[in-house]
Amino acid sequence: MSTNTASSSAATAGSGDSSGARKNSKRPKYSKFTQQELPACKPILTPGWVISTFLIVSVIFIPLGVISLFASQDVVEIVDRYDNDCIPTPARTNKVAYIQGGGDKACNRTLRVTKRMKQPVYVYYQLENFYQNHRRYVKSRSDSQLRSPKYENQISACKPEDDVGGQPIVPCGLIAWSLFNDTYTLSRNNTRLAVNKKGIAWKSDKEHKFGNKVFPKNFQKGNLIGGATLDPNISLSEQEDLIVWMRTAALPTFRKLYGKIETDLEIGDTIDVLLQNNYNTYSFSGKKKLVLSTTSWLGGKNDFLGIAYLTVGGICFFLALAFTIMYLVKPRRLGDPSYLSWNRNPGGR
Amino acid sequence: MKQIIINLETQDIKALEKAGEKDEIEKASRESVVKQMEEGKALITGSSGSGSNEAFALIIDGKSLTYALEDDFKKKFLDLATGCASVICCRSSPKQKSLVTRLVKTGTGKTTLAIGDGANDVGMLQEADIGVGISGVEGMQAVMSSDIAIAQFRYLERLLLVHGHWCYSRISSMICYFFYKNITFGVTVFLYEAYTSFSAQPAYNDWFLSLFNVFFSSLPVIALGVFDQDVSARFCYKFPLLYQEGVQNLLFSWKRIIGWMLNGLMTALAIFFICKESLKHQLYNPNGKTAGREILGGTMYTCVVWVVNLQMALAISYFTWVQHIVIWGSVAFWYIFLMIYGAMAPSFSTDAYKVFIEALAPAPSYWLTTLFVMILALIPYFVFKSVQMRFFPGYHQMIQWIRYEGHSNDPEFVEMVRQRSIRPTTVGFTARRAASVRRSGRFHDQLNKNFIAF
Numbered sequence: 060m061s062t063n064t065a066s067s068s069a070a071t072a073g074s075g076d077s078s079g080a081r082k083n084s085k086r087p088k089y090s091k092f093t094q095q096e097l098p099a100c101k102p103i104l105t106p107g108w109v110i111s112t113f114l115i116v117s118v119i120f121i122p123l124g125v126i127s128l129f130a131s132q133d134v135v136e137i138v139d140r141y142d143n144d145c146i147p148t149p150a151r152t153n154k155v156a157y158i159q160g161g162g163d164k165a166c167n168r169t170l171r172v173t174k175r176m177k178q179p180v181y182v183y184y185q186l187e188n189f190y191q192n193h194r195r196y197v198k199s200r201s202d203s204q205l206r207s208p209k210y211e212n213q214i215s216a217c218k219p220e221d222d223v224g225g226q227p228i229v230p231c232g233l234i235a236w237s238l239f240n241d242t243y244t245l246s247r248n249n250t251r252l253a254v255n256k257k258g259i260a261w262k263s264d265k266e267h268k269f270g271n272k273v274f275p276k277n278f279q280k281g282n283l284i285g286g287a288t289l290d291p292n293i294s295l296s297e298q299e300d301l302i303v304w305m306r307t308a309a310l311p312t313f314r315k316l317y318g319k320i321e322t323d324l325e326i327g328d329t330i331d332v333l334l335q336n337n338y339n340t341y342s343f344s345g346k347k348k349l350v351l352s353t354t355s356w357l358g359g360k361n362d363f364l365g366i367a368y369l370t371v372g373g374i375c376f377f378l379a380l381a382f383t384i385m386y387l388v389k390p391r392r393l394g395d396p397s398y399l400s401w402n403r404n405p406g407g408r
Numbered sequence: 409m410k411q412i413i414i415n416l417e418t419q420d421i422k423a424l425e426k427a428g429e430k431d432e433i434e435k436a437s438r439e440s441v442v443k444q445m446e447e448g449k450a451l452i453t454g455s456s457g458s459g460s461n462e463a464f465a466l467i468i469d470g471k472s473l474t475y476a477l478e479d480d481f482k483k484k485f486l487d488l489a490t491g492c493a494s495v496i497c498c499r500s501s502p503k504q505k506s507l508v509t510r511l512v513k514t515g516t517g518k519t520t521l522a523i524g525d526g527a528n529d530v531g532m533l534q535e536a537d538i539g540v541g542i543s544g545v546e547g548m549q550a551v552m553s554s555d556i557a558i559a560q561f562r563y564l565e566r567l568l569l570v571h572g573h574w575c576y577s578r579i580s581s582m583i584c585y586f587f588y589k590n591i592t593f594g595v596t597v598f599l600y601e602a603y604t605s606f607s608a609q610p611a612y613n614d615w616f617l618s619l620f621n622v623f624f625s626s627l628p629v630i631a632l633g634v635f636d637q638d639v640s641a642r643f644c645y646k647f648p649l650l651y652q653e654g655v656q657n658l659l660f661s662w663k664r665i666i667g668w669m670l671n672g673l674m675t676a677l678a679i680f681f682i683c684k685e686s687l688k689h690q691l692y693n694p695n696g697k698t699a700g701r702e703i704l705g706g707t708m709y710t711c712v713v714w715v716v717n718l719q720m721a722l723a724i725s726y727f728t729w730v731q732h733i734v735i736w737g738s739v740a741f742w743y744i745f746l747m748i749y750g751a752m753a754p755s756f757s758t759d760a761y762k763v764f765i766e767a768l769a770p771a772p773s774y775w776l777t778t779l780f781v782m783i784l785a786l787i788p789y790f791v792f793k794s795v796q797m798r799f800f801p802g803y804h805q806m807i808q809w810i811r812y813e814g815h816s817n818d819p820e821f822v823e824m825v826r827q828r829s830i831r832p833t834t835v836g837f838t839a840r841r842a843a844s845v846r847r848s849g850r851f852h853d854q855l856n857k858n859f860i861a862f
Binding site for chain 1: 559603604605607608609635637640641682684685686687688689690691692693694695696697698699700701702703704705725726727728729730754755758761762766767771772773776777780783784787790791793794797798799805808809811812
């Protein structure tokens, strides 16, 4: 009926093209999409859904928390802070002068292994209060220069460590200039412990970001020496310490991989570390620590994820119980309009 | 309904018109109109004073309208008209139509809707806040000057009750959600600044930052704003009171807006601190390599994309293939984008080069962290919604319960819901009266019967 009235009014409205061919309406073609009548799923949060969701979450989370915690507990970690102790007592009043002065900075540390550490045992250096994520610092590098010798002169982003005496520095920039230069020599029971320094950098960095035809040039030749020097005969893709250092850290307290020990360390072992305390963290009250750690499938010693999973799993379980009790104790007849806010205070909002 | 008629058809006016003195006619007509208006007003105040709640209708013709719309008497006319349940202005010119509309619009401050189909309605349609033109016998003039055009007058019901309600509900949800998602994203970046000594180093790669609002969270919002239906069209017709949600602005109150913003803030806090703590010592990978900035950024961003899209899935209650594709598709697209962007040359992708394939995907802690943050960030909203749905449902949520429980086909139940929900001062006069009669009268027994039955 409606179509007819529409069509007659359309016809008398004088639409030019109607004539005899279709005396039908101008009604648009029906489709589920345009009429917004697509088949739809309309879930609502019934008590069943709520309780079962919380139960499922707790059933998944609690075991995950337990295994994460076990994984973290399996990891053995030895942390040794040495920056203060490695300054000889007479120099402790002016540490900056000591570290900037010449002379031998060797220092001996002793680490005790309290639990068996299966190989590979990773050796890290940890720096604190060092903002490798500062914007000016992060920008101070030239990726194109690192990749290929023909971009040697693209140093504009590297100021102030861009050139020395008119010659470009390779690799330029503050990140490379501040390369960490403490070294560690480990021995156990008077025998050298080999620390494998190969394979510590990410493969993508070694193969694609640091070219194997690029060699260090004019490095640390300026007035201020910021860190380690680089052997000009080794190409950048082989300088793994530099590559590891140049992957800037996320937080002001960070660790970087120094090397791997590929033998097991037994309980009760004494590790003697002969370290060269070269790096100046004293001018900004930074801290230096040496870390030996094993890893598990989850990574290093970090109980956080395990505890967090357990906590949330527990909370969800408790919530499931709470909701069950709530629904049993106070069963409201659903869809009861007397609970509408308008009806609870009649005449007012 | 009692009628108040204002016209100039009395004997003396007619006599004066025959006599022909322009000024005299005007003066007398004006006085007559004002007198009739005052009488009508007295009638109304008298009736409401005695508490009988009677409905009045005002009928005024074009000639009288000229005098009633004069500046001195406009207010009186408006008072009289708003006190009546219906007002009929017959034989009015197009100019008068638009003047009446303007008077109501500015005088009451309410939103006005005008509907018309002829060229004489054009002024009125343009004056009103919403002009609805009907295309048909009288040509296309009205349609061309209107905001919305329909084909028949009866489609107005669908326009208001269905599309009006949907439009309001969609837009308010969309705006609240939009604030939420941007606050979630922005606050994570802001929180990271505290750890870079406020040097403005962003937590994420530049392209990630730019594309968040373009690729990974825009389509679900658009789907929400265009396709969402909190209640289907059938129920919008059955429960016209849903329209009142818009009139009383229940879905876009300050409480709701601030609530969503707080939700965004809490989500961002959860995402940032969980990701930061789980990557605290940067040993996150069994191969011993440490996590740099790009890994923290990649993990946080993944969490943001997941949480924001899952929140959308929780907030809407209407899933078609469109919603499924945009929500899950946005999440999937993030991973695809990571892989494609990571595969581009390092000169372009800088620190995101191979970050997913090499650093993130092989590390179980990445997946565990993402899963944990996803669930944790949504628990507060989930609890809130469950409690609200069950114990403090809004009107449209009650309709959803009714539909779910299958009571929608029970006419008595439906009628009861409608009648008990009518608020005394907002629905039209006659409906109110009828409702109060029915409420106090025969429906009482029905109500009791229904309560016992359930």
